[in-house]
Amino acid sequence: MSWTDIGALTDIPLRGARIVKTPAGCIAVFRTDEAEVFATSNKCAHKGGPLAEGIVHGKQVTCPLHNWVYSLETGEAQGADEGSIATYPVKIEDGRLLLDTDAVAARNAA
């Protein structure tokens, strides 16, 4: 694993998200609780909507374009919709956000 500092936890509003540009495309980093973050692909499996712009609720996000709802833990679309988005390891250390860039690269290679 290669933990890369991508910014401060407080750079992301509570129940909000920010994007990180990577060679594998944009990754959305969600802050679901005071000290709980998830990283996924920013691209909705349906029509490519920017998930980082969705409303974050519980450990889920709703795509702003057509209301697909994803679990941020598994990346699976919820309810009747079928599809999934990639998820990536991200952690908080001393208020900093660390993203596993190896996992991102691996996904890119695959």
Next chain:
Amino acid sequence: MQKLVVIGAGMASGRVLEHLFDTAPEAFDVTLFNAEPRGNYNRIMLSPVLSGEKTFEEIVTHDDAWYADNKVTTRFGEKVTKIDRDRKVVVGENGEVAYDKLIIGTGSAPFIIPMPGHDLPGVVAYRDLEDTNAMIDASAKPGGKAVVIGGGLLGLEAAAGLRLRGMDVTVLHIMGHLMERQLDEAAGYLLKQDLEKRGINVMLKAQTKCIEGDGKVERVLLEDGTVLEADIVCMAVGIRPAAALGQDAGLEMGRAIKVDAQMRTSDPDILAVGECVEFEGNLFGLVAPLYDQAKVLAKTLLGEDDAFKMRELSTKLKVTGCDLFSAGDFAEGDAREDIVFRDPKRGVYKRLVIEDDKLVGAVMYGDTADSNWFFGLIKDGSDISEMRDTIIFGPAFQGGGAAAADPLAAVAALPADAEICGCNGVCKGTIVTAIEGGATTLDDVKAITKASASCGTCTGLVEQVLAVTLGDSFEAKAEKPICKCTDLTHEDVRRLIKSQELKSQPAVWQQLAWKTPNGCHVCRPAINYYLLADWPLDYQDDLQSRFVNERNHANIQKDGTYSVMPRMWGGMTDPDELIAIAQAAKKFDAVVKVTGGQRIDLLGIKKEDLPAIWSDLNDAGMVSGHAYTKGLRTVKTCVGSDWCRFGTQDSTGLGIKLEKRLWGSWTPHKVKLGVSGCPRNCAEATCKDVGVICVDSGYQIGVAGAAGMDVKETERLIDVATEEEAIEWTVAFVQLYRENAKYLDRAYKWVAKVGLDWVKETLDDPATRAALIERFDISQSVYQHDPWAEHVENRKAQYAPLADLTTEAAE
């Protein structure tokens, strides 16, 4: 048979006799003295006698027949002058009676402040039937004036009674709020308001100096120089134990006659009960502990074991229509927490005081339905930590989990006189009667009772009353819950946000038992809107609860880029603005589109460029057009009388004025206006949410039009003569919509639900319009600002990526 003498035929000694005759009717030969020329009556009920709601006969507890049946020798109207303990005789005015056992139940005497004039005829206490009759006699004089000194329980009951008798009543109270021994300030304030509504004048911190009059009461003078005319003065400032007989007899005394837990005085053959006793340092004034004492005393006389224990007391004011309850201890303290519930509109105040996970005090005003339950918790010292969060809502809300907020249980628990429909003043009992009389549907109830026939916000409540009353046989029309996070409808939630004064999203989630930790994409924007619309000054708008367009102040397009549309007031622009727009379009590579709302849209802007293009447009004096909001969009106008040969009024000017007044406001759904200068209607005003058609005589204001999924012509709200009135009515209509509509209902849908008649009736009242406009302006003081400038200033970083790892990866 032992000889029992009882001094005082009051409520306490009366209860002793009842117990004795019930358990051992042949045990004692009883002689009963009473200074009043009558037997035992329910003194507590003197208030209804004073007010005329009851007759004296109705409050008599023991009549002559009862005394005769129980072979009681009555010596009424005769004072006892002495107790001779050595000879064991009681000396009355008309002779002696020997006793084996003696009960002293002499009660209390009203405290009369020895101020100048206190002994004038017309100054009465409020203690017995004589006082009551004196007040009733005084009230017979038309336009008579009464002054009540003392704003405690008795004084207020006297004041209410005298008022009901038609007197002009002033209450003087020395403290800062009424009933300070039972109520805290907030409840005291509500009580004062209620009394004043009944026409009772209340003066607080009033220091009475003296009472004056020539041979009888004529006026009361206060220390501050105020002079109050008075035909009668009722002094109700407190009571003192009437314990002189005990003192003279050499019994052990404190502030009253000391008794042990068996109600024995220091002389084992003399017992005492009621307000004339002191037990463990306590004096008594309320009836509940006196009845406990009576029971113990009777058992002591019969040789049975029992002991009197102090217990918590509660108070209710017996003034019809003033619902007030107080129990326990409600002083503030370090270890104490308060739970407070206020509903200013209904005049409801509830305060619970908690210490060590136990309820130690409760004050309730306006809604005392749950008072017995709270009182039980105080008396039992129950651990309330489990229900701490919902305890204030009463027993109906307990039970844990989602059921805790079951609206059906809450409705089932409502008393019959709980108001369901505020518009038509229909209470639950009326609706239940209608249902029991055969109404089975909402429409039936509406037709019979008028409940929910006006604004309709209580529809959910009425259906719940139907469901509770009819059980399974009621099928609700599908008023769906907002989303899967709650069983409540939009109407329920709007009502509860107002009534429970929920001012934050966590408060809504917590108090309304949301099933999800923080809602979902459906309920969050709705709740966010309701909170900011109802509490503009208290609630902080939450961007994370807004749809992307409203969070980023631009319209997201299908490729993830945004469109940017500056405001053009009334559709007017000028060359400088057009140059700035053109330059921005070039710089940010935008596609340019002229819209149907008379402005220019710049499409294809990347998110990270938004702050920059806004900044450029701001520099040219332009602000956000809010083309992306559930809020005021555009005011479409024609050129009007400035240019058009048919124009009757300055439609462009009015449109600009309306837009400048309304812009920035959030609404349940988007709001579009149009102003046409003549009935040819070039601005297509007749399919707008609000459309104004100018005519020679003034302005025709139409509302509830649509030209989207549905196409609908506006309906006429009113015709007005001046531009000012046109603006006034429009703002009032928009605010009414903001306060009442369901989130995502366009104005036409909302008007269809509540009825144009209700909208008209509501807005017809100038005071209501003024209040709506005032509330709108308060909201605008918070929300009428350019979000673009604000985001450029404060949130610019949020528009850029958190990190860019593409360059690093390339290395």
